Amino acid sequence: MQKLETLMLEKAKNLLSSGEVSRVLGWKKGELGYDVEPSVFTSAQSLDNFVYNVFCGANLSKYLVQETKKEGKILVFLKPCDSYSFNQLIKEHRINKDKVYTVGVECQGKIDNYKLKENGIEVVESFDEEVDFVTVNGKKFTKGEIVLGKCSVCEKKLLDYDEVISINEKRSPDKDRFEMVKKLESMTADERYAFWKDQLSNCIRCNACRNVCPACTCTKCVFDNDNSGIASKANSDSFEEKMFHIIRAFHVAGRCTDCGECSRVCPQHIPLHLLNRKFIGDINRLYGTYQAGEDTTSKGPLTDYTKQDVDPSDVFGG
Amino acid sequence: MKKIAISNIEKLYNEISSLQELYLPVKKAGATNFAKYENGVDVDIKSLQTVKSAKDLFFPQSEDMIDFKVSGKNIEIKDARAQSNPFVLFGVRGCDLKSFEVLDKVFLQEPVDTMYKSKRDAVTVITLACNNPESSCFCKVFGVDPANPKGDIQATIVGEEMFFEPLTDKGSELLSKLTTLEDGDEKAVESEKKEISQKVEKLPFVNLDLSNFKGENLMELFDRPEWEELSKACLGCGTCTFVCPTCQCFDIRDFETNDGVKRFRCWDSCMYSEFTKMAAENPRKTQMQRYRQRFMHKLVYFPANNGGEYSCVGCGRCVKKCPQSLNIVKVIKKLGGKN
Amino acid sequence: MQKIGVFVCWCGSNIAATVDVKKVAEVLKAEPGVVISENYQYMCSENGQALIRNAIKEHGLTGVVVCSCSPRMHEATFRKTCESAGLNPYMVEIANIREQCSWIHKDIEEATEKAIILGRSAIAKLKLNAPLTSGESAVVKRALVIGGGIAGIQSALDIAEAGFEVDIVEQSPTIGGNMAKLDKTFPTLDCAACILTPKMVDCAQNEKIDIMTFSEIESVKGFVGNFKVQIRRKARFVDEKKCTGCGECMQKCPSKKGLNDFNMGLNTRPAIYIPFAQAIPNVAIIDPEQCLKIKNGKCGLCAMKCNVNAIDYTQKDEIIEREYGAIVVATGYKPISLENFNEYGYSSYKDVVTSLELERLMNAAGPSDGHLVRPSDHKEPKVITFIQCVGSRDTSGCGKPYCSKICCMYTAKHAMLIREKYPDTEVHVFYIDVRTPGKNYDEFFRRAVEQYGVDYIKGMVGKVYEENGKLMVQGSDLINNEQVVIPSDLVVLAAAIEPNPSVRNIATMVTASIDTNNFLTEAHAKLRPVESPTAGIFLSGVCQGPKDIPETVSQASACAAKVIGLLAKDKLKCNACVSHSDEMLCTGCSVCANVCPYGAITYVDKEFRLGGGKTEVRRVATVNDAVCQGCGACTVACPSGAMDLKGFSNKQIMAEVDAICKR
């Protein structure tokens, strides 16, 4: 998989030197091997730190909201899931497409750093990625064991790009995307309440889920806006945890591409994607399968309707 | 020196909690945080670190200050600050313990913050030596010895036993009341400590150079061009500040209850875009400025006011928790000196 | 600081009997911001309004809360009151303590407590009200009448008479509607055609009126004063402009087996036909299902025969778009389907007919040229039995719960006409009640009984069955308390009437509301009977509820008067409670525009100052005040809260929620 990185680097250097783009949005080497960070590269020299590997889980699309406001064109590398967010942002006029050069890149799942730690790997000294396996510090894992939750259920494709850098066929998902949602739905209300109470009471309202979310690009979030009537900072009652997460999930309902960033970044491991995925599941079930970000023109399910839609009273979980 | 078999430790928790409220690392929904010991909680003493630091116990996420009753033009003020009962805080690691010193410098400085102080006075801290420091740990850089966290009582796990050594009167007093403990031998502890120290030396960030954070070069550091690149990926979330054991920025907010107004204070973050926003102006408009503020504060401003003491204890939480893998280590490596 | 006046109305004893109005006024006076709190017997009376006006002036009120009846009743009244005292009319809030409090609760304490909470909620909302002014929009001076029956014709004529242009859109090939099918009309027994056809001709000849028959409404957009309507002119395969209505083609057409709709399918007509002699427009139409040329390309006789080359087998539906200031819905009715009433044998026996079929059988232009004969064997019936209330006043679910209103009278008419023309015919009428309110109606009915000897039997019919070539009508005679069986030659069913099924679709398009029986809802049952709740939509005729001809005509004229009143205005005040976008919050994501039913939201690129001399161009939403109707769909679609609705803002509604929940 090292070859992918080489190809990407080549592409970036070419585009930079030809003047086609003035900046490159990609990932930068970290200190411990796994801690790669999103970065904007402006010169061939700075690209020395460029990496693309199994640790590049971060979704870069949201950075384009600000980046495309700047002078000049930017090259962005988009993994399949990032490209859905990208499309959705294009649909919502948040990104100026003329200012982006998109290169779709192959992704066979990205490593969950927490899982790495659980397996006793503190510093990545060496790694080797295959389509279905990854070897870190000599220890071989199946992708299913080690990748991010979002990656083990990923069904996303490489969508439209200016260019695509891909070598291998995409790995198929390890499990059903709605497995956990269904499991929760099959529980009793009391069990579900207990589950979420435990989960959400861990929330520290750091807003990482919101700030990383490509669907959350409001100029000012209602929760930060003292005039909105629901502004809040740290949760000072368990109600506020629910309020925040319900409203956030609702605000991205029909727009969430299920990129899984919310769960990836939550410092408390709250499976926030299960909230979004619940909405996605309900939308699919009630209004027909819909994948946000699959295109840049369709009406979202919450800005659409049919006369035959079910009544809220007839909607039951699962 | 006292000890207990780890297999018996629930008894100890029960005994402590029968004397005072006991707070210790508890795993809930997959995350370990300090929480009150109660029957049935999943105590997680093995995890090196809680997600939220121990500052939560003295400076909680949110705490009530005042209840106002408002009727017509009249206002009635009722002090709503809770008085803290004595409690035991168990399982504090060296870094978190060090953070109490940093927080004390803020909250116990005149005018003393009574909400903080009452909890600080009420606590008996049982620290716990770190048997297995992680790659993200760099507490040594800030003078912390993870093998020797000097709490009221210092606990060390050796094999299948936990050893307790009282270091203060408060500690001795508590320890003397604990009948579940038996006498233990110091030797095992000493060798464990040595082992820890050796492990610490091998950690990747143990030799971070802070020599450039001197104080007299404040403006030079402030104007360094590297801030732009360092902060590029910053989302402006508050994860680093909220998991940080020394971050202590807060907000004072009002909440309208059904029969009055509750004023409370809660954690705030200098990383938030609204943090310094005034009606018309915002002195820190860009995320770069806010990012710079946070690290300048920790590494330059705070030491300038506190005899060179940094407002970072090297716990590495930000290293582990930053969504985009930005952290203070990267800042120190760029700006700290010969890194 | 706000200075709020609270005015608690007794509504005589309507409120005061269950709500301690004095206590309500007293308690609300203590609310912050309230400077005066009064109670009075009738706030809506001149004296009550004067009380409010004086208080506004005297105390310099910044807002007024009236605790009274529903805002749907008097909000407008009190807004005007305040406006006349110099207060912005939108600084008024109504607490509905009559319909939603005193009238539904019995316990005084409970009702009083609720009234206080409702008052507080109104105060809480009012505190966040801002003075609003409404914009203006121009009025298109043209009306659309949907439906060309007597109701539509009358409305159109009256509107045209006042000098405004009117289009009639009729779905069938001719105007005239159900009335054109009638023989005579009660209670004067004039011939329907004699009084209707002149009006139809008037329509055709009036240059202000444009008749579009065989046409349907495709879509309606816009709002009062500015509707944009698409009309589908269905292909009739005959050029309307060329056809002279000579009827030559009808003679030559070889395909003659089409059921004659105009005669209720009692006889046949050719594939190319003119619905009836006096049809307007007097133009032929081809039934493509029946036409040999269109179906399989073999024929074309009519085209050959036509002297004016009016036949066009390739004609296509055409959609035209027109603008109107007002829309009249006059879609009329049809008799219900009788499939749920097998006991009367309608589908089994040819000689069981509906009253409307009887009209055709008795009509000189009908299938039997006016000789009343049985459909089965064309013999004169000697015993005719009428059955009333077939599907009317039916709560079993098979029919309609309402009274169709016209049956009693037309049955008396039929009975009378039969007895007049065929004195040897026996006429029996099974009835539940005979309802004859109306000028000269009861006299008319009594004439049928007393003068013409019609046999009225109070009772229900159990079943109709055939025996020995007779239709046996088995029913109960409640007065004589006996079962009767009447062997009849012809049975006539007074089928209930229901709104024309097309009305549902039209109602949706014009956003008029409809009741459970598919009758259009009027803006107020008593006070605004010819207007729909949707501004600019008016109701004419049976689409609003069962009516006979005199009533229909008077309502049609009333409706026309309302339309004229609207079209006479040059400008309309727009809704003041419109959405607006906070440009500082808007991200330009277009979600709001996606849910706006009126297309009121557009986007502009706007430059914003960021401070420090920097600027940023952002795409932000703007709302067209004249087009926005204030539904608020956009406000919920908008995740950032940039979209808000004036008069019903997020903060206002949340303040109401808070006030209600405080206890």
Next chain:
Amino acid sequence: MQEINKEKKPLIVAFCCNWCSYAGADLAGSSRLSYPADVKIIRVPCSCRVNPMFILKAFQRGADGVIICGCHPGDCHYTTGNYYARRRMSLLFSMLDYLGIERERTRVEWVSAAEGAKFSKVMNEFASKINELGENKRLEDLRCKN
């Protein structure tokens, strides 16, 4: 079933659209068809004006049940408002259910201006259901309890 404190009667917030349901409520009133005083109505222009924030806010403030009433689908005064409301509320209520919050605490009913009787019936039913469920505990904000 929880015992409801006699002092603390249940509280039901009803959001009614101006054109149908609010008018339906008025008709219930003029027809003297009673329903419990626990039901307090907030008038909104259309059911599509009801923001999930309002519903959560009501629960936060101490409501025990929230009901949204609008025109029958197809009869919306604004043509399409209730269609959007229907989708929004379907999803929101399903989410509340997913979080373990009693389903019966929230409800959507279509009540036309002519359905005074239905309005009263719905409110009676809903109020008795809420009575049965007792106090709202799962979406309460303790700061608002006094």
Next chain:
Amino acid sequence: MTNEALIPVVGVITDIRKDTPDVKTFRVVTPDGKKAFEHMPGQCAMLSIPGVGEAMFSITSSPTNTEFMEFSIKKCGCVTSWLHSCEVGQMVTIRGPYGNGFPVETAFKGKNMLFIAGGIGLAPLRSVINYVRAHREDYGTVDIVYGSRSMDDLVDFKEIEEEWKNEKDFNVFLTIDREQEGWDGHVGFVPAYVKEVNIPTDRTAILCGPPIMIKFTLQALLELGFNKEQVYTTLEFRMKCGVGKCGRCNVGNKYICKDGPVFRMDQLEELPSEY
């Protein structure tokens, strides 16, 4: 003042004076009619209305006033708008005093003073000016240059005209931005006027006003030969706690609420320009 730094006391607004179209001056005492606490010129207090918010305001009245405190407040945000809409008798909460204040007892003592203010910037200076008037013997000549957008926007116009102008060795220079009917005084911006007046450089200058005015006036003073060590100003920043703990007003190693709001220009130069 209690050492319970974050817990306020109740104050009552006993008088509201409309100074300009958007500035009102509020007089605040405790419910028993006393001054809530003592303060030094330039110090601030936190006023709040529960449920609306809390904000820091400069105390406009002089410490020598033993009866009450006054706050001149310009309507600009949430709290200020609320205050502008309230009436006499309204209670607020008050806590303080906060900040360092002007060095009236040290650096200023015995000096000739120059006060330069723009618009609402006069509010914090009013307290010093009146302090200087009350301790007239401790200070030399006093020059006051005060400018505003228009005549109507001059805060405390009455006091200036009737009292300040009549004070011994007080020179008051008023200016407005644009010509206006009824105004026969100077027209022009403050920085230019300062140069025009040509104030001797032996003054200790205190600047207060909008950032842009401060920037150009400082330039003007430097051009006149002033040193930065002679020039003071007072900063505005968002504050929450007022005691240097909440972190909000931290700029460099200073907390504006505690180490400020009064700074000497040369001190400010050592701070990052994030204020």
